[in-house]
Amino acid sequence: MDRARVSWRDRYPDEVTCVRCLEVYDQMMLDRLLWCDGCRRRARARASWWGWLGGVAFGLVLAAYVWLVIKPSDLVIGGWTATVVAGMWIGSKVARELVYGGMRFTNARAVEAVPPTTSDPGSASSDPGSTSPDPDDLE
Numbered sequence: 001m002d003r004a005r006v007s008w009r010d011r012y013p014d015e016v017t018c019v020r021c022l023e024v025y026d027q028m029m030l031d032r033l034l035w036c037d038g039c040r041r042r043a044r045a046r047a048s049w050w051g052w053l054g055g056v057a058f059g060l061v062l063a064a065y066v067w068l069v070i071k072p073s074d075l076v077i078g079g080w081t082a083t084v085v086a087g088m089w090i091g092s093k094v095a096r097e098l099v100y101g102g103m104r105f106t107n108a109r110a111v112e113a114v115p116p117t118t119s120d121p122g123s124a125s126s127d128p129g130s131t132s133p134d135p136d137d138l139e
């Protein structure tokens, strides 16, 4: 371990474009897949939303199965209700991880991402009026 401080970040310049929202960030803001903090948060929130949807759907299927196939008596219906609720809870967690993992795996940009107009190599579009003062380009 002679080069302990070498990390994957060394491969990238200081300013990196987030692959998801296409905004440029300091590389410390991005993770290994080049997702910025905001994108990870939004993906997490979206995944948990889909996770709950998946959990509820799973719970409904489970409830239908218990109701139609197992046909519980009134005596044990509470236990089955708890089973369905637990199934929904676990199903939502599983679905959330699946959705989030799927988002990370496909690594596509977010639907709300706007591609920068300056990325076209043929047209160097100069933006009039934006002098973009950069205070930290001088030591």
Ligand SMILES: [Zn+2]
Pocket (backbone or CB within 6 Å): 018, 019, 020, 021, 022, 023, 035, 036, 037, 038, 039
């Ligand atoms: Zn981003």
